[in-house]
Amino acid sequence: MSENVILKNISERTYEDAIAFHGHSCGGLALGYAAALYARELLDLNYSEDEEVVVITETDSCTVDSVQVILGCTAGKGNLFVNNWGKNAFTFYNRTTGKAVRLMMKPDFFKSNPEMDALRGKVFSGKADEKEAARYRELSNQRVADILSTPGSQIYDVKEPQQPIPEKAKIFDNIICPICGESVGDARCVEVGGQKICQFCVQTQK
Ligand SMILES: [Zn+2]
Ligand SMILES: [Zn+2]
Missing domain, CATH: 3.30.1330.20 (Tubulin/FtsZ, C-terminal domain)
Structure with a gap:
């Protein structure tokens, strides 16, 4: 880049x-x-x-x-x-x-703001009228501010962190899955009977 x-x-x-x-x-x-x-x-x-x-x-x-x-x-x-x-x-x-x-x-x-909580349910289920929707926006904007x-x-x-820093992202080689014939990242495959199979096929071919 x-x-x-x-x-x-x-x-x-x-x-x-x-x-x-x-x-x-x-x-x-x-x-x-x-x-x-x-x-x-x-x-x-x-x-x-x-x-x-x-x-x-x-x-x-x-x-x-x-x-x-x-x-x-x-x-x-x-x-x-x-x-x-x-x-x-x-x-x-x-x-x-x-x-x-x-x-x-x-x-x-x-x-928690009981008025806001009550309005939220109405707004997100589409049951609020215009006035209630406007009031909800007002309360929400106030909270943001x-x-x-x-x-x-x-x-x-x-x-303190609960876990060490994650490993860096890996760039994979691609192989062809022997079942679906599609190109797939090597390291994301699952080994079954000595063959590397894509995750979709592992989950659906059992
Ligand atoms: Zn959001
Ligand atoms: Zn596959």
């Missing part, structure tokens, strides 16, 4: 860029944005053009999209590992320095 293909450096990436990628602004996106900024500060991170920054998330929520946009940990580069464990927790690694932190949302940070104006240190506890 030539240098002029790299779109923007990190200092120019904003919450608006995250919205453009994610499709909307929401509390989750703002929380992920706050985590990315805090990690950037704690670990001296730059936007990851390759795999210099790695993140393991413990949620698959809207938060993850901010991390992708702000730090360049993306689904395709092998430096984003998404776990669906339902925790607002993110372990960031700086491959250059070897430093890492696990940011865990403080247990008392998220205060609150998050964006709160320092990361008040949102997240800084903890």
